[in-house]
Amino acid sequence: MRRAIGLFLWLVLVASLVSGMLLIHPFGDPSPTDMDDYIIENAQNQTGSNSVVASVVFDYRGLDTLGEATILFTAVTGVLLLLRTQKRKEEGS
């Protein structure tokens, strides 16, 4: 019974992966949108930055970078907190 369920789940997984592989867009298919053209034309004038990627990351999509920085901050805080308390618990017990 367990083996049958396992086989069924495996088949579902394989079917979903294969269908995802077959249904994927061909390379370059989502053609350039109006937003791409707008950013490429206006990024240097509006932000003054030669690197358009930097102007997208820090200016047009700055909110995403704020989330990224928050993730980094949380990760560092978690690591420092976790490793320190573990040491203290060992000493206390």
Added chain:
Amino acid sequence: MLSKIVRTVANQLMLFILIFGLYIIAHGHLTPGGGFQGGAVVVSGVVMLLVAFNSKELKKSLRERLLSIMESTGALIFIALAFAGLGTVFFYNFLVGSPIFGHIPTPGPNPGDFWTGGFIPLMNFAVGLKVIAGLSAVVLAIALFARGEEMEE
């Protein structure tokens, strides 16, 4: 701690790695790269020092409280710059055209002017400070934990 040859070479190399990482951070608005990438380069140098010397030696020069303060300072500069443009919209690039980093390059390919980009170079600096301090603290904490030593309070 590895042999004297390894330690000397690591000491000499660290200077060049530091310069390269700071270059990547400072030119984030002209060339590919930026705060995250340059910070990762500098932290790879810190990992090299961690291998050459042991973590107990490195703990004397890299204070954990200093790293914490550096990381929080980077985060605060980042958020403060984002809020400073709130008169128009959050994350508005208010420094374009101002005396600070205010030049506007000619559209299209150009040789590159360092004094451009509005607040993007300052953002890169803040993020670089944050990544350097944060990842150094993480690497040092994990290395000290693996040796069974405590990070100084």
